[in-house]
Amino acid sequence: MEKRVIFKHKLLPYILVAPQIVITLLFFIWPASQAVYQSVLQEDAFGLSRTFVGLANFAYIFTDETYLRSIYVTIIFSCSVTAIAMSVSLLLASMADRAIRGATTYKTLIIWPYAVAPAVAGVLWYFLFNPTIGIVALYLKIYGYEWNHSLNGGQAMFLVVITAAWREISYNFLFFLAGLQAIPKPFLEAASIDGASPFRRFWTITFPLLSPTTFFLIVMNVVYAFFDTFGVIHVITDGGPNYATNIMVFKVYHDGFLSLDLGGSAAQSVILMIIVISLTVVQFRYIERKVYY
Amino acid sequence: MVEHRPWLTFLTHAILIFGMLLLVIPIYVTFVASSHSLDEITAHFSLLPGTQLVENYTSALSVGPRDVGATVGTMMLNSLIMALGITLGKIFISLLAAYAIVYFKFRFRMFFFWLIFITLMLPVEVRILPTYKVAADLKILDSYPGLILPLIASATATFLFRQFFMTVPDELCEAVKIDGGGPIRFFFDILLPMSRTSIAALFVILFIYGWNQYLWPLLITTDESYYTLLIGIKRMLDVGEGQAEWQIIMASTILAMIPPILIVIFMQKQFVKGMTETEK
Numbered sequence: 001m002e003k004r005v006i007f008k009h010k011l012l013p014y015i016l017v018a019p020q021i022v023i024t025l026l027f028f029i030w031p032a033s034q035a036v037y038q039s040v041l042q043e044d045a046f047g048l049s050r051t052f053v054g055l056a057n058f059a060y061i062f063t064d065e066t067y068l069r070s071i072y073v074t075i076i077f078s079c080s081v082t083a084i085a086m087s088v089s090l091l092l093a094s095m096a097d098r099a100i101r102g103a104t105t106y107k108t109l110i111i112w113p114y115a116v117a118p119a120v121a122g123v124l125w126y127f128l129f130n131p132t133i134g135i136v137a138l139y140l141k142i143y144g145y146e147w148n149h150s151l152n153g154g155q156a157m158f159l160v161v162i163t164a165a166w167r168e169i170s171y172n173f174l175f176f177l178a179g180l181q182a183i184p185k186p187f188l189e190a191a192s193i194d195g196a197s198p199f200r201r202f203w204t205i206t207f208p209l210l211s212p213t214t215f216f217l218i219v220m221n222v223v224y225a226f227f228d229t230f231g232v233i234h235v236i237t238d239g240g241p242n243y244a245t246n247i248m249v250f251k252v253y254h255d256g257f258l259s260l261d262l263g264g265s266a267a268q269s270v271i272l273m274i275i276v277i278s279l280t281v282v283q284f285r286y287i288e289r290k291v292y293y
Numbered sequence: 294m295v296e297h298r299p300w301l302t303f304l305t306h307a308i309l310i311f312g313m314l315l316l317v318i319p320i321y322v323t324f325v326a327s328s329h330s331l332d333e334i335t336a337h338f339s340l341l342p343g344t345q346l347v348e349n350y351t352s353a354l355s356v357g358p359r360d361v362g363a364t365v366g367t368m369m370l371n372s373l374i375m376a377l378g379i380t381l382g383k384i385f386i387s388l389l390a391a392y393a394i395v396y397f398k399f400r401f402r403m404f405f406f407w408l409i410f411i412t413l414m415l416p417v418e419v420r421i422l423p424t425y426k427v428a429a430d431l432k433i434l435d436s437y438p439g440l441i442l443p444l445i446a447s448a449t450a451t452f453l454f455r456q457f458f459m460t461v462p463d464e465l466c467e468a469v470k471i472d473g474g475g476p477i478r479f480f481f482d483i484l485l486p487m488s489r490t491s492i493a494a495l496f497v498i499l500f501i502y503g504w505n506q507y508l509w510p511l512l513i514t515t516d517e518s519y520y521t522l523l524i525g526i527k528r529m530l531d532v533g534e535g536q537a538e539w540q541i542i543m544a545s546t547i548l549a550m551i552p553p554i555l556i557v558i559f560m561q562k563q564f565v566k567g568m569t570e571t572e573k
Contacts, residue, residue, distance in 0.1 A: 016393035023446040031423035115553035117505030124319035231507040256422040272419040
């Protein structure tokens with residue numbers, strides 16, 4: 001992938017890449033390497049002394065019960081968000097693909113929640129479920145169900161999952177709809193002439209042909225649930241009650257900024273980096289497959 | 294489809310309408326709440342718009358919430374500056390970098406390319422503490438450059454432009470060279486006008502990204518005059534034992550949603566293009 005016609009200039013290309021490279025080195029490479037460096041050091045909160053401790057920080061966090069709990073919470077959280085957001089959006093997208101009338105209106109109204117920030121989505125749902133003034137909480141109480149997500153960990157998890165999934169539905173919908181519209185119609189027409197019901201057609205033709213989109217969205221949804229939902233957690237639960245919604249990204253923030261455990265926070269950052277890198281690699285391998293299949 | 298199944302058509306629309314309601318209800322309730330007084334909200338308000346709409350919004354915009362120290366007007370302006378700064382900054386540096394990488398041959402070209410590529414793997418969430426330290430050392434905490442600069446390096450925008458430049462026919466570049474034009478003239482006369490649609494699509498996506506930033510502004514702003522709207526809303530919610538000013542919070546929440554939602558609705562074509570192309 002190289003251009004045949006290029007310009008020859010000694011200095012200009014360096015000037016052109018310089019802004020991007022400077023920003024990258026300053027705010028990406030240097031901080032990331034600092035995180036790796038600090039993860040093997042023990043430092044006091046005032047930065048007065050530091051000692052090399054090898055992998056002790058990692059050994060410590062993997063025996064720390066709150067960290068193990070946080071991994072568990074993150075897995076439950078991201079699996080639930082992905083499963084809910086994907087299935088609802090696939091349902092809506094296949095319906096929108098069928099609908100002849102009003103298809104554009106549906107599409108517009110379904111995609112715009114994507115523009116809502118995760119933190120704002122948090123405020124919306126927090127307000128609905130607020131134990132003292134939320135209308136949903138009120139109706140639940142009328143029907144005899146006591147809702148208080150600031151005391152009940154299961155309810156708190158439910159609320160952050162719904163909030164995070166709510167916003168992600170729009171995103172998935174857009175990609176599923178594009179994927180569905182790219183499926184050649186003759187396949188489906190042939191199947192319906194053979195007498196296959198719409199549901200049968202969906203499971204035997206549409207769904208398998210949609211698998212590249214599905215796979216891509218699974219990766220993107222997991223990335224979203226891991227990293228972009230900080231705002232949701234911070235607004236609704238602050239990781240509580242009793243660490244029930246303390247996802248890994250929230251814990252890094254909490255340990256680094258509020259508990260000032262620099263080594264531990266850095267070690268957690270390194271683990272998160274490893275997770276992002278593996279997810280990126282998975283995603284790129286998938287893109288390669290998509291190009292050649 | 295070939296067959297006619299009225300039941301299924303009915304079901305299709307029923308599901309779509311149900312799904313839409315599910316997506317819209319939280320926003321509708323917030324909007325309704327923003328038109329009631331605090332007393333009405335705390336006493337279980339009706340789901341029809343109230344009478345305090347204008348009062349709530351004007352008081353949010355000009356007086357501001359209690360205990361936060363900045364008006365919602367100021368915070369919106371900060372959000373706008375941050376969003377535009379991130380958007381334009383990203384587009385600017387990515388255009389230049391992609392231009393250099395595609396149209397020039399120079400030492401370390403591939404090294405630079407990989408360096409930019411790596412940023413894909415380092416979202417701000419995984420390196421918050423050391424990035425904060427860099428910002429502190431550069432003395433850009435509580436400032437607009439501090440809100441903007443750390444977020445403007447982006448591999449996706451650079452890739453998108455690179456991808457696009459690869460499809461530009463070589464003949465155009467040759468023609469400029471034959472006419473005696475140099476790289477700068479080619480960039481401004483040919484490449485930039487041709488990139489308009491890509492730039493528009495990126496603008497939409499990046500504006501939403503910038504406006505919705507939460508974690509980074511939360512870390513680096515302690516001075517109220519640099520609060521972005523999202524941070525302001527969080528501060529309004531943190532009242533401890535006191536009574537949150539829900540009518541102001543709800544009005545601010547609606548205000549925080551308006552700019553990105555308007556952009557998605559009115560630039561839907563660019564939005565869809567941007568989404569599907571940047572994520573590939």
